[in-house]
Amino acid sequence: MSGAVALKAAYIVTWVIQLGYLAYLLSRYRRVREEMKDLKRSS
Amino acid sequence: MKSVIWIFVLITIALLGFGLYQGLVVAPTEQTMGDVQRIFYYHVPSAWTAFLLFFVNFIASIVYLWKRSAGSDAIAVASAEVGVVFCTVVLITGPIWARPVWGIWWTWDARLTTTLVLWLIYVSYLVLRRFAAGSQTQVLSAALAIFGFVDVPIVFMAIRWFRTQHPSPVIGGGEGSGLDPTMWHAVLWNWLAFSCLALLLVMVRYRLQRMEETVDAAHAQLALQGGGR
Secondary structure, three states: OOHHHHHHHHHHHHHHHHHHHHHHHHHHHHHHHHHHHHHHHHO | OHHHHHHHHHHHHHHHHHHHHHHHHHOOOEOOOEHHHHHHHHHHHHHHHHHHHHHHHHHHHHHHHHHOOHHHHHHHHHHHHHHHHHHHHHHHHHHHHHHHHHOOOOOOOHHHHHHHHHHHHHHHHHHHHHHOOOOOHHHHHHHHHHHHOOHHHHHHHHHHHOOOOOOOOOOOOOOOOOOOHHHHHHHHHHHHHHHHHHHHHHHHHHHHHHHHHHHHHHHHHHHHHHHHO
16 A cells, blocks of 8 residues: 555545544434434323 | 534534644655655544543543432543544554555554553443443443543553554654654644544534433333333
């Protein structure tokens, strides 16, 4: 692996991990919020 | 309150962009390694951010054992999970940097091994939180977090205590160590950006944890009401 490829790979991997985690959190957040709304409706 | 959070989101995005610019454009090219050394500007700030988050987890776990407050437990979970994310970045960017410089992806030296152990400790913590049932889960995980944190200073000191493949410390490493001021700026800007991002992620994860607790309590209440009929 050349230095330039390694540099690009490292920066891209960092962004993918950070943004991927943020997307995962937001999707979980939306799901729980929906669940809370359903519980409020049913109670 | 919402507008304050959005301003903070915008500041974080701006800092991440500025940090990227500092690391890729402003910082000078290192003489021995060349451009691949610029991985340093993401690798090191990610490690420092992970250490900071594990420290928050350590304090929150102590507070939980002392006060038994749900808030401190939620902070502990949130900081551990985000800390694992940043520690994962460290463990992946490290080998990507090592391959062109050392000729190998990985070696079992003190710094690398203790970092992997650190990651495994906090992954175990999260697995415990996810799969253990019962009222003692929070107490057990707090105890694991307190003892697990012992590995953080060991990781930090590993390159000072042992002869390792990993480079000697360039920051606070004594005589002959040090960084060009422009390189310092790139490290510190990226650390600030990653710390702001980590704070945002912890805030979202904390809120999520509290909401999940509310939902679980509501489900338990409904089950009790249903069972009572």
